Amino acid sequence: MPQTLTPPAAAQAPVPGASPDPELRALAERHGLTVSGARPSLPEYTRQLWQRRHFITAFATAKVTATYTTAKLGQLWQVLTPLLNAAVYYLIFGVLLGTKNNVPDYIPFLVTGVFVFTFLQNSVLTGTRAISGNLGLVRALHFPRACLPVSFCLAQLQQLLFSMGVLMAILLSFGQLPTWSWLLVVPALTLQFVFNTGLAMVMARLGARTPDLAQLMPFILRTWMYASGVMFSISRILQGRHLPKAVEILLNGNPAAVYIDLMRFALIDSFTHEQLPPHVWAFAGGWALLAGAVGFVYFWKAEERYGRG
Template structure:
């Protein structure tokens, strides 16, 4: 009796792979009616235009985050000023009194407080940027907007906090004999350049933190190491004076972006901090770091725009 072959099983219809090109007719139909891929990354100029159109959201979100930061504390917004002041007091006790780094540094208290305030601005911006995406997944997944709004708004909130603290810094400077001069106006370009640098670095950290949330636990140790290498509590020029350090170490210490922005602020505000204490071409360093971090950070963050909040 001849054996009957069973008909082949029908091949199931498989869904097209994610990212596969659609049917040419379907693609043409979508293009004709202005349809685009859901969540597709816009071009860089279009992305920049979208950010500009949402500038009011960025500023409002920054103010809201700053207000909500201390709502549960009894002293409220006063902690914006108390936190860097308490840090400065601790560093003065440990480094200025016990270790003696104030020797050879004129106007050590203004020197120290200025360094603490400026580095706190950098540190808080980077820390907030690291959690900008991973800490706001609900917002990222629920609403469509350029994700760069988040790290920019967090850095803007930190700038607002620094401006509040600057009032206390001015009082401290006046109490320790500093007289307002035209050089105080240099604070504006110095803070502008640092804000651009902080925002670019925060964007880099936001993308890295979105992929690796554990990075937020590591950042405090990295930032603390960076602070000790930035001359916050001591003068870098006095520390390296008389030591036969390799030239690349001297260049790294003087070109450290945190130290550059701190030195610019000290030069602007403190009478005894003279130009010979600044590294060569310090304004070129400050502008170069701001341009490098701002451009690279923005492009690096934009490259992963369609992946934020997924998976």
Template sequence: MPQTLAPPTTDPAPALKSAGRPAPDPTLRALAEAHGLKVSGARPSLPAYLGQLWQRRYFITSFATARVVAQYTTAKLGQIWQVLTPLLNAAVYYLIFGVLLDTKKSVPDYIPFLVTGVFIFTFTQNSVLSGTRAISGNLGLVRALHFPRACLPISICLAQLQQLLYSMSALVVILLCFGQVPSWSWLLAFPALALQFLFNTGMSLVMARLGSRTPDLAQLMPFIMRTWMYASGVMFSISRILVGKHLPQIVVVLLNGNPAAVYIDLMRFALIDSFTHKQLPPHVWAFAAGWALLAGVAGFVYFWKAEERYGRG
């Protein structure tokens, strides 16, 4: 019988092997495509990812609330620590900077000035520090369930916002006790907090991705945040410190454009009568919006690009 020769075929396996990739099984691939199967954990497109986050908005808010409630469940004072912690920090800074270093002489309404700075910077600080552990500290949840991983750092920032709003009740009492009368300018606190929340969320997303690959980063970040705090005018007025100092222009721009200092200054301007527009850096609202958009958009895209790698290996 004459033999029928099969047409020559090109085997892709050697080429794929030389490229360092395993050769795919064409039978399994065709079968998966026929039944609409996709790679588990594959990164969705950016619009699809945003849609998944919106579908899980109730999970994000519930998870944030649960974190706030569970944080102090073992403490006898419970949720009171949400207010006591920043107040005690402010008391320590007042003793060191206000009394020992006598910074209060150069700053009118120093106690409202200091407490506002501590509360607002703590919001950013806790968002960044908690974001560093958002993935590495929830590996059990990440590996057990399929959901957009951005839910975790976003819910962390939302929890920190809730804590700040609880603390603001104590801040309002302090402002009233030291002669600050509520005015229309207090309404500026809402857009300032909204922009800061967007900035914090972007930073938390960046740190979540970095912290997922480098757990040691969580040990380093407290030192970085402490340095950032001292450069943000929490305990002193940057505008007054710069008076008479012949610093390079780049240093002045960096100090005035420091995002943490920008959001602190906006809150002080909104809530404290003696903190006037003359103490604000030029174009402060443009700085605040620019930092919020830059950190929010860039941080979200940066986190999304590694979506399929979280919780693996």
């Protein structure tokens, strides 16, 4: 009578990726064992991120210092770069295209827009490379990966605050004396920082999966800049034009334009509330809340996949 052959042991081995045996899972839980690199719950992840706040601050400061250590002018490039951009935009848009003729205090108007948009642009660009450009750190150490995009955005905020001294000097030289409205800079920058950080987290996750995205972002950001009223006044462009209402809402609700308008309103006397879109503070707060919350959750969802593969 023929004997029944038993399948080889390899055929009985568990399939990779299959759920572990319930008894093994219970044994592991009883002894406090967890899956290596497993994503913590959102509240626990937030707590871990807060515990690393000193690391985030120190890392951001180190990045700012290291960025310009090899340059002879050092950290002066934090100011020179946006100023040189502003000079080019002034020559092309202000002088050649005549934009300055329709905007009072055009140089303070332009420089403020350039500084604020540069803060947004650099936050997004560095956020896109936050994971893909730091794989050695991600793979070597265990920490909430959100520390990286947050620290990069904090580094950009530090650079902006360093540059604010030059911006204030330019404003003063063109007759913009300090008023109580200058205090509005604090809530405006706070809201923009939250928005920038949330957007950087979205881009960090996308950039971790598709590193080539970092090459595409400068073109997208340049297009965004042209639609954000950095070199011209959106309210004056819309005057007398019978554009579809949806276009006006998109231009006025553009988050970059909103934060630029708030900074101009705070710092420039001739930029009055009449040039602000309706409910501008609600727009600013809404964009910050939406980008911050969605970006944080979206980034957290892929926490266990960063640095793998």
